Amino acid sequence: MRSAKLFRYQLPMDSGVILRDQRLITREGWVIELCQDQQRAYGEVAPLPEFSLETATEAGEQAQQILSQWVAGEALDLDAAFPSVAFGISCAIAELAAELPEAGNYLAAPLCSGDPDDLVVRLNQMPGDKVAKIKVGMYEAVRDGIVANMLLEAIPDMQLRLDANRQWTPLKAQQFAKYVKPEHRSGIAFLEEPCRLPSDSLAFAQQTGINIAWDETVRDAGFEIKAEPGVAAIIIKPTLIGSLARCIALIEQAHAAGLTAVISSSIESSLGLNQLARLAQWQTPNVIPGLDTMQLFQVQLIQSWPDCELPVIPLSELDMVWHK
Ligand SMILES: O=C(O)CCC(=O)C1=CC=C[C@@H](O)[C@@H]1C(=O)O
Ligand SMILES: [Mg+2]
Incomplete structure (x- = not known):
């Protein structure tokens, strides 16, 4: 049994984040939730303005189509999808299959x-x-x-x-x-x-x-x-x-x-x-x-980043815009 949900997020950014020619005041994107056999997994679809060719709206629409196919057990063609959608959905699928190892490299180059x-x-x-x-x-x-x-x-x-x-x-x-x-x-x-x-x-x-x-x-x-x-x-x-x-x-x-x-x-x-x-x-x-x-950012989403003190917005505070 499979089901999927799509949530929309809008996160306030720190003042002064400039992307090429544009100030980024809010970061917009989607959280996808996959559910199969009582297991849940998440992925993020977040086209970056000025860099991604797809908009957040286009990515959200395409994510719904591909998630419908996934729920129906159809084969997915992620190579034909927008990069942000392909990345977010493939991450959630890898999480479900426990293919993405838990250990992370959190050492950042300042x-x-x-x-x-x-x-x-x-x-x-x-x-x-x-x-x-x-x-x-x-x-x-x-x-x-x-x-x-x-x-x-x-x-x-x-x-x-x-x-x-x-x-x-x-x-x-x-x-x-x-x-x-x-x-x-x-x-x-x-x-x-x-x-x-x-x-x-x-x-x-x-x-x-x-x-x-x-x-x-x-x-x-x-x-x-x-x-x-x-x-x-x-x-x-x-x-x-x-x-x-x-x-x-x-x-x-x-x-x-x-x-x-x-x-x-x-x-x-x-x-x-x-x-x-x-x-x-x-x-x-x-x-x-x-x-x-x-x-x-001014806030974190669902899961916190090591040593980051910013408040975390839980999934329950996001708007669910679609489910199947
Ligand atoms: O690459 C990094 O260390 C951090 C990410 C980063 O610098 C960037 C991410 C996304 C868009 C750009 O503004 C910027 C970059 O210039 O590469
Ligand atoms: Mg660069």
Whole structure:
């Protein structure tokens, strides 16, 4: 016996969360509940505005169709579904089948988009490998270079991840690199997407010796994973990629090409973020995932994130919009 429910959520965000050109005031999405033989499992469907091609409404409608098929015991074609829907439904199905192991990797690379002094304090308190992530490309490229160089000098055993989100022209990327001393460049684990064009990012990596990672490029039509000089990693944001099976296939291809695969958030609620931490521990066990995004919310959903003090909204407070 199978049944399914769909709940809608709207969560208030911390002030000042900017996605590309838009302020994200509330995070909208869906919680799916699957029930089979007295077992219950959950998944989150949450297209990210400015990143996902589908809207929350479209994702909710498609989720209902696919959940109806699941209840009827029909075969599902998750490869044809919106990525956010495929990811949420495949997670819930994996939960039901106890395929997604419980243990999660909750070690976050602290994310800094403001004061680098804060980051030095957090890193000095961090056990084990010191990994941090800074958003660059928002202010002057020269300032970014000075900050990165300062951090690499202050904490020599640190592995720094940087994310430019394709903000730099090749010239600006060079201005950044100029301020990072050559002897510190290997402390940069990777710089995500320095330039608008992937070919410019690749040339930058090869000219400067600063490794890059693909994030946006992974979602470009025709993208293929291959070993290339200067490319260290690919960033996998499952809500933007698709089903668990599709994410795992990408991770396996990355590993076969000698690349690091980093599971990263698309600003899911604490419910989806916990599943991402478990996927990370399962499929990329020695890599710190990019999941330091709970701080962007004002509340948590259903399940809390370790050490997060924000209030938790229970399932009983959400509106159930559909069931079968
Ligand atoms: O990758 C991480 O460490 C955290 C997630 C993260 O940085 C992002 C998630 C979703 C959208 C973006 O604003 C942003 C990114 O720039 O990659
Ligand atoms: Mg990015």
